[in-house]
Amino acid sequence: DAKTTQPTSMDCAEGRAANLPCNHSTISGNEYVYWYRQIHSQGPQYIIHGLKNNETNEMASLIITEDRKSSTLILPHATLRDTAVYYCIVRVAGNQFYFGTGTSLTVIP
Amino acid sequence: DAGITQSPRHKVTETGTPVTLRCHQTENHRYMYWYRQDPGHGLRLIHYSYGVKDTDKGEVSDGYSVSRSKTEDFLLTLESATSSQTSVYFCAITPGLAGEGEQFFGPGTRLTVL
Numbered sequence: 755d756a757k758t759t760q761p762t763s764m765d766c767a768e769g770r771a772a773n774l775p776c777n778h779s780t781i782s783g784n785e786y787v788y789w790y791r792q793i794h795s796q797g798p799q800y801i802i803h804g805l806k807n808n809e810t811n812e813m814a815s816l817i818i819t820e821d822r823k824s825s826t827l828i829l830p831h832a833t834l835r836d837t838a839v840y841y842c843i844v845r846v847a848g849n850q851f852y853f854g855t856g857t858s859l860t861v862i863p
Numbered sequence: 864d865a866g867i868t869q870s871p872r873h874k875v876t877e878t879g880t881p882v883t884l885r886c887h888q889t890e891n892h893r894y895m896y897w898y899r900q901d902p903g904h905g906l907r908l909i910h911y912s913y914g915v916k917d918t919d920k921g922e923v924s925d926g927y928s929v930s931r932s933k934t935e936d937f938l939l940t941l942e943s944a945t946s947s948q949t950s951v952y953f954c955a956i957t958p959g960l961a962g963e964g965e966q967f968f969g970p971g972t973r974l975t976v977l
Contacts, residue, residue: 853905
């Protein structure tokens with residue numbers, strides 16, 4: 755069973771904010787939400803994670819709804835190098851990561 | 864790349880042959896993972912290890928076995944490869960003793976089973 759659902763693809767203009775949504779309606783109280791991205795066929799790259807509170811780091815912001823059933827990854831100023839597949843992941847017990855099918859983000863010049 | 868290497872990086876083999884993929888890490892991380900990635904799917908966990916000789920099954924473990932005889936190496940074996948095991952295989956580690964937190968991924972191994 756998919757633990758997360760994401761749109762298949764999105765476009766974003768260069769310099770604008772990219773907002774990538776994710777639904778995780780069956781998430782349990784102690785399960786974290788992680789975001790990774792994958793460029794071409796490289797190994798996935800960690801972006802950010804959170805449990806309940808919104809989080810921000812040098813790459814992105816993560817907004818988690820109060821009921822924790824969905825979240826949004828925000829890339830504040832998208833560049834061409836941000837073109838990638840973005841995965842929203844639920845981390846369950848045993849540090850097991852359940853990847854969804856991801857959102858293919860294309861940043862347009 | 865968190866000091867993770869995978870070998871080989873590419874392999875073509877025939878159905879029914881045994882195949883072993885190697886994941887090597889240089890930083891004595893306790894937790895290591897093997898994933899596969901197929902078109903239309905995200906990464907799916909095959910097996911993971913939480914120490915030398917300590918391993919457990921993941922979501923898609925059928926047809927695969929693993930071994931970890933020393934901290935730095937985590938081996939994935941396909942005893943008798945099938946075409947359905949054609950995939951890209953990624954190894955990952957989690958730093959720290961508790962095994963919680965972000966996973967760092969290797970560069971991947973592309974396996975083709977003819």
